[in-house]
Amino acid sequence: MAAGAGPRIAIADGPADTAQVAAFERDRRELVRRGLGLGGTAVAASAIPLLLAVRNAFAVTDTDRKILEQAITLEHLAVLAYDRILGGGLLDRRLERQVQVLRGHEQQHAGALAKALTDLGGTPPPPPTGVQAVDRVVKGLGDVGTRADALSFAIELELAAVAAYHDAQPRFVEARLLQTVASIAGAEGQHLVVLRQAARQPPVPNAMETGRK
């Protein structure tokens, strides 16, 4: 799952107009078309400025490393939230076992993303602590007091993760990161099915799961 440590395209942050973005896309597709998989050629950073959209859950001016750092934090926050929910004694035995599985998956996602970041020369961020940290993604964990509250909160959390990964996909440069993130988004979608069914909601409400209602 980890991204390769070999030479890769370097993307410079900075202002870029539409034509420059189009040029980047053409260059990227040309590399892909030629089967280089983005790993075979180092391109001068100044040659390919990249415009990043502001609409996403991840911050602007992101390189793969920046996006990974934020994704790792997102997964850690999910672990934190599930720990809190599991510790609340609100779930029946069956649902508790299912949520423990989901929590374990989030931990595995964080581990895989941290490995990918390390392979890219980055340093994984430390796990956040405290319920307030989760509020950065979904507010209200501290107010969860019933089984229904817990399910509703977890559904919102998983939707936020799917939306974040969906938005990140166009911005990754490393080919293997595209696949890693897609496989994680798929798992988060499956988490949603478990939670929606427990909440007696339609398990697959949309043909396109973007994490948005």
Next chain:
Amino acid sequence: MSDTDGLLRGSLSRRRLLGMGAAASGALLAGCADDATNRSVQTAADESDAADVELLNSVLDLELMVIEAYKSAAARLRGPTLQLAKGFLEQEQAHADALATAVRDLRGTPNGPRSSYELPRLRSRDAALRYAVDLENTVIAAYVDALPKLSQADLRSAATAILTCEAEHVAVLLGVLGEPQVPAAFVTGRAA
């Protein structure tokens, strides 16, 4: 060889094609000021659009097969499970429609359904559900395979949205079969 094998073989053949001609990739990256380079960039864009069309048509073929498979499986399903399958069938049709639109947007011609598919005889509800799980996983694997090769950002987002929906289908189907609904932390469509 099953229809699924054939469709995947086509995709793999294309992967080999993508692996060819890796030399001299720097020319298009070196500059963009003169007309000759602009023409070559335009040519590259056209070629990449054609490659995207081919990729999209590969997954469209699979989606069309899944649609036929759900129609076939419906004969073995009853009650709530049949309703689930009908809902999934509609969503698969939505995926196929979206892919066909994307192909047209790239000035390509979307593939249509085959006149017939070699689908297995499904003798029971569980056989039908199991076959649906296998096909959904095949489609997921195809999207995972295609993602890094799609040149346009919006196509990568759309492919991820469809892949996530297919993963949700798998979770529901596994639940009906009484199996763990979220068997792995990473959904690749392939056995762990």
